[in-house]
Amino acid sequence: MPRPATADLEALLRDLQAAGIEYIVVGGAAAVIHGAPVTTQDLDIVPRQSPEALQRLADALTALDARFRPVTPHRDIAPTLEHLQGGGQLNLITRHGPLDILLRLHDSRGYDELLPHSIEITTDALQLKVIDLDTLIEIKQSTGRARDLMVVPILVALKKH
Numbered sequence: 001m002p003r004p005a006t007a008d009l010e011a012l013l014r015d016l017q018a019a020g021i022e023y024i025v026v027g028g029a030a031a032v033i034h035g036a037p038v039t040t041q042d043l044d045i046v047p048r049q050s051p052e053a054l055q056r057l058a059d060a061l062t063a064l065d066a067r068f069r070p071v072t073p074h075r076d077i078a079p080t081l082e083h084l085q086g087g088g089q090l091n092l093i094t095r096h097g098p099l100d101i102l103l104r105l106h107d108s109r110g111y112d113e114l115l116p117h118s119i120e121i122t123t124d125a126l127q128l129k130v131i132d133l134d135t136l137i138e139i140k141q142s143t144g145r146a147r148d149l150m151v152v153p154i155l156v157a158l159k160k161h
Contacts, residue, residue: 003093006041007040007096008097015060017126022053024118025129025130028151031136031151034130036154041098045100047101048111049103054085058084066093067094068091086103114135
């Protein structure tokens with residue numbers, strides 16, 4: 001099945017919500033949700049890591065036909081519950097495009113540590129937890145990656161308005 005190179009954020013968020021997945025949106029998608037005039041190729045989430053939550057996520061990834069990126073004829077690997085029980089990052093491609101599951105951020109914070117720094121956003125179709133703007137700025141500044149540092153002034157300007 002062909003998979004899009006750019007995430008359909010709404011479709012991914014809708015399917016994760018329908019599956020009962022508990023997560024916090026971080027990264028570029030969080031910037032977009034906060035109203036930053038930026039684009040993103042993927043959806044980055046930090047999921048809750050209780051055994052029940054991880055099993056629901058594993059089932060949802062199966063339904064999304066998720067595979068590790070990049071998919072090649074010699075590397076067509078579906079994520080498993082065991083992958084989700086690790087502490088790293090899973091770079092996946094789904095039928096709705098790229099989905100990155102960050103079990104821990106680069107600074108070792110996971111869902112429980114980030115939850116107090118998240119806000120709830122409700123639309124007609126979705127109810128989301130999104131990392132708050134201050135913490136998103138802090139995370140982007142601390143990675144040291146050029147693509148993250150370029151977004152920081154935009155996020156700071158957004159915070160002022």
